[in-house]
Amino acid sequence: MKPATLKQIAEQLNISISTVSKALKDYPDVSKKTKDLVNELAKDLNYKPNAFALNLRNKESKTIGLIIPEIVHHFFSSVIKGIISQAEEKGYLVIILQSNESYELEKKQIELLMNQRVDGILISLANGTADYAHLNEVLAQDKPLVMFDKIAKLVRCSKIVIDDRKAAYLATQHLIDTGCKRIAHFRGPLLPQNSIDRFLGYKKALEDNNIPYDPSLVYLCECGEHSFEEGKANAQKLLQDHNDVDGIFINTDLVAIGAINEFKKMGIKIPEDISIVGFSNWHMSSVISPSLTTIDQPGFLMGKNAFKQLHLEITNLKNNLPIVHQEIILQTDLLKRESTKDITAKKNKLHL
Amino acid sequence: MKPATLKQIAEQLNISISTVSKALKDYPDVSKKTKDLVNELAKDLNYKPNAFALNLRNKESKTIGLIIPEIVHHFFSSVIKGIISQAEEKGYLVIILQSNESYELEKKQIELLMNQRVDGILISLANGTADYAHLNEVLAQDKPLVMFDKIAKLVRCSKIVIDDRKAAYLATQHLIDTGCKRIAHFRGPLLPQNSIDRFLGYKKALEDNNIPYDPSLVYLCECGEHSFEEGKANAQKLLQDHNDVDGIFINTDLVAIGAINEFKKMGIKIPEDISIVGFSNWHMSSVISPSLTTIDQPGFLMGKNAFKQLHLEITNLKNNLPIVHQEIILQTDLLKRESTKDITAKKNKLHL
DNA sequence: GTTAGCACCTAAAACGTTTTCGTTTTTAAA
DNA sequence: TTTAAAAACGAAAACGTTTTAGGTGCTAAC
Numbered sequence: 001m002k003p004a005t006l007k008q009i010a011e012q013l014n015i016s017i018s019t020v021s022k023a024l025k026d027y028p029d030v031s032k033k034t035k036d037l038v039n040e041l042a043k044d045l046n047y048k049p050n051a052f053a054l055n056l057r058n059k060e061s062k063t064i065g066l067i068i069p070e071i072v073h074h075f076f077s078s079v080i081k082g083i084i085s086q087a088e089e090k091g092y093l094v095i096i097l098q099s100n101e102s103y104e105l106e107k108k109q110i111e112l113l114m115n116q117r118v119d120g121i122l123i124s125l126a127n128g129t130a131d132y133a134h135l136n137e138v139l140a141q142d143k144p145l146v147m148f149d150k151i152a153k154l155v156r157c158s159k160i161v162i163d164d165r166k167a168a169y170l171a172t173q174h175l176i177d178t179g180c181k182r183i184a185h186f187r188g189p190l191l192p193q194n195s196i197d198r199f200l201g202y203k204k205a206l207e208d209n210n211i212p213y214d215p216s217l218v219y220l221c222e223c224g225e226h227s228f229e230e231g232k233a234n235a236q237k238l239l240q241d242h243n244d245v246d247g248i249f250i251n252t253d254l255v256a257i258g259a260i261n262e263f264k265k266m267g268i269k270i271p272e273d274i275s276i277v278g279f280s281n282w283h284m285s286s287v288i289s290p291s292l293t294t295i296d297q298p299g300f301l302m303g304k305n306a307f308k309q310l311h312l313e314i315t316n317l318k319n320n321l322p323i324v325h326q327e328i329i330l331q332t333d334l335l336k337r338e339s340t341k342d343i344t345a346k347k348n349k350l351h352l
Numbered sequence: 353m354k355p356a357t358l359k360q361i362a363e364q365l366n367i368s369i370s371t372v373s374k375a376l377k378d379y380p381d382v383s384k385k386t387k388d389l390v391n392e393l394a395k396d397l398n399y400k401p402n403a404f405a406l407n408l409r410n411k412e413s414k415t416i417g418l419i420i421p422e423i424v425h426h427f428f429s430s431v432i433k434g435i436i437s438q439a440e441e442k443g444y445l446v447i448i449l450q451s452n453e454s455y456e457l458e459k460k461q462i463e464l465l466m467n468q469r470v471d472g473i474l475i476s477l478a479n480g481t482a483d484y485a486h487l488n489e490v491l492a493q494d495k496p497l498v499m500f501d502k503i504a505k506l507v508r509c510s511k512i513v514i515d516d517r518k519a520a521y522l523a524t525q526h527l528i529d530t531g532c533k534r535i536a537h538f539r540g541p542l543l544p545q546n547s548i549d550r551f552l553g554y555k556k557a558l559e560d561n562n563i564p565y566d567p568s569l570v571y572l573c574e575c576g577e578h579s580f581e582e583g584k585a586n587a588q589k590l591l592q593d594h595n596d597v598d599g600i601f602i603n604t605d606l607v608a609i610g611a612i613n614e615f616k617k618m619g620i621k622i623p624e625d626i627s628i629v630g631f632s633n634w635h636m637s638s639v640i641s642p643s644l645t646t647i648d649q650p651g652f653l654m655g656k657n658a659f660k661q662l663h664l665e666i667t668n669l670k671n672n673l674p675i676v677h678q679e680i681i682l683q684t685d686l687l688k689r690e691s692t693k694d695i696t697a698k699k700n701k702l703h704l
Numbered sequence: 705g706t707t708a709g710c711a712c713c714t715a716a717a718a719c720g721t722t723t724t725c726g727t728t729t730t731t732a733a734a
Numbered sequence: 735t736t737t738a739a740a741a742a743c744g745a746a747a748a749c750g751t752t753t754t755a756g757g758t759g760c761t762a763a764c
Contacts, residue, residue, distance in 0.1 A: 001492070001493070002493050002494070003493075005719095005720060005721090006720065006721070007720075015743075015744085016743070016744045016745075017720090017721085017722095017744085017745095018722085018723080018743075018744055018745075018746090019742085019743055019744070021720095021721070021722060021723085022722090022723090022743090025722085027723095028741095029741070029742060029743075030741095030742070030743080031741080031742060031743090034742080034743085048466070048467050049467070049720085049721075050408075050469065050719085050720050050721070051467060051468050051469050052404065052407040052408040052411075052413065052469060052719080052720075052721095053408055053719075053720035053721040053722090053749090054720085054721065054722090055404040055407065055408075055749095056402075056404040056405055056407075056408050056719090056720080056721075056748095056749050056750065056751090057720085057721050057722060057748080057749055058721090058722090058749090059404075059749075061404065063447070071429050071432055071433045071436070072426065072429045072430050072433050073429075074424065077423050077424045077425075077429045078424050080423050080448075081423045081424050081450065084423070084448065084449065084450055085450070088449070093447045093449075093464070093468065094447065094448060095415070095445045095446065095447055095448075096432075096436065096446060096448050097436065097440070097445075098433065098436055098437070112445070114400070115400050115401070115403060116403050116445065117402065117403050117404060140353070141353070141354050141355075142354070228639060257639055258639075261639065261641070264641070283636065284635065284636030284639060284640070287580060287609050287610075287613065287636060287640065288636070288639065288640050288641070289613070289616070289640070289641060357749095357750060357751090358750065358751070359750075367713075367714085368713070368714045368715075369714090369750090369751085369752095370713080370714055370715075370716090370752080370753080371712085371713060371714070373750095373751070373752060373753085374713090374752090374753090377752085379753095380711095381711070381712060381713075382712070382713080383711075383712060383713090386712085386713085401750085401751075402749085402750050402751070404749080404750075404751095405719090405749075405750035405751040405752095406750085406751065406752090407719095408718095408719050408720065408721090408749090408750080408751080409718075409719050409750085409751050409752060410719090410751090410752090411719075
């Protein structure tokens, strides 16, 4: 049986719509008798408040929009899970769109969400996004916007990120600590802030350890659908160009795994000949052999925080409270596994 | 600048709201002059039709709901991607909820979506779902509902599935064809139809090849968060119970990978000592060593088809056309890789 | 100079709520 | 019995659209 409306209840009881509405919301100026009658009939007729009408009246939909570059991706799907779990707790629904790493699509989708009048927007930018007008437009219309992971520093809104630079620094430092002298880097695309930051972290670690930075040791990856193949290809190129490399810090796990597979095929031993550190801690990284040393990126937590911040801004906006933009930096972990040498273990053995 | 309303445009031009509405929709009974004025001002004032008002009037939101057991999962996230891509094409938005394999949550979420008045619902059932009242309620309210992958046969709605039984049969047959004589099965949970079907396919293949079915060779897996550990544990148990097993058909890839890793650790060679076939073709299955022979499950295609069918039913309902429930069975592929012996290759060599 | 026809425009209802403000009815006090 | 206060109810506007049905005012034809 389809939900009834206030009108239908009112007609059956010969009272006004207003009274029905008030009765259901337990207003004090409705008699106990009427309330009982209304509540009973409401149950019988399967009354459910019409969300469309409520949205129109309240000018809010308890719905937010989420734009993400790629859904089939361990990190991003973890973020989605974090967002949805938190949204559910606060009674919000999430509309998800996928930008496919395309700036054009991203722009369209922002418009779509604005026209849909969602209460707020969460976004992780496409790699191609270099112009931020569409994002500023959102803010100009007083619609809460929170960015996560792939952010634009210049846009004045809240951001949830990890410290990519620091994580990359630690990853590179770990290679150095385990004895690597000549360290290559497979970097991500040129635009997004986080692949820039990872590159900078790598470079800084070298400098701080008096290892000269050599641009020819840096290889570019799209880090898109063909990451695995890119890893293999770069591994081959690297060996042709430089036969003295003993460590690689790689922008993302799947590329690293491609490289490992290629090296294994060529008879190069990991980590004895070359040590490798990846980034993101994809599920498969712990499962392959040798397992991959990598940076754990807390996707679920990032999603949770992103929604929390957005929710805060939505409620503050509603209550005319000031909105303070936050930049939240989440902790990352270096997970030491088999693809790097465990020198500390050796050291400990010597001490025994 | 926030979007203006028809009213604001009407006031500024000193004409009625109706005329503004018609002008924007290019009705024939509005003069060219007025249309031009309206369109210009509409652009200037950033007019965007209010979605809330439209929903209320049209009794539709161009939004569908999707309930899925788990988002961080290669197969399911592929399905989501398929659904979203198709929805975008037809101008629909997708609200995603995650049931966490919980029947209780699933029930609540169905109610949420019904109250939200989505135009239709897509669902893949939680493992624990054995009661279908909540689903029948959706249908009773004339709301289009399409199930995919994890379905309930008894619910009268459209379904998009693969032929789990046939796929499992082919997987098992492949083990037999490559010389396995004693084949174990790591099966999925007891309730969902697809893990039952995979078990049945396994059993049937044995029978058709005159291999006696031995229940003690069937091991249970939750196939949840700890699939990898389950695979390892089951591998150990299997070796203790039966030292003569030479092939295993495993309900899902991650369990299979756990088993492979454990076997490798114990010095058992894959596929020489034991051949293994998984299910679902997780990304990592092609990347590990030995790569895993598995059944490719077309997630993206399934998502596309699920939305297409739902969309068909939504539009038919709107146009008072009859709704015909479909059961669409998608093709699967057996991907032969390193975890099973390639006997045909050997045969071919002999023929040379 | 009436009338038909046309071009253009508007009023108003409807979608389903909520809430303010006013009106009616009841109760209690004078 | 009158009056004041309290209790219970309802009318109406508002949110922003669309569309039907009904005007206007004009031109052209008789």
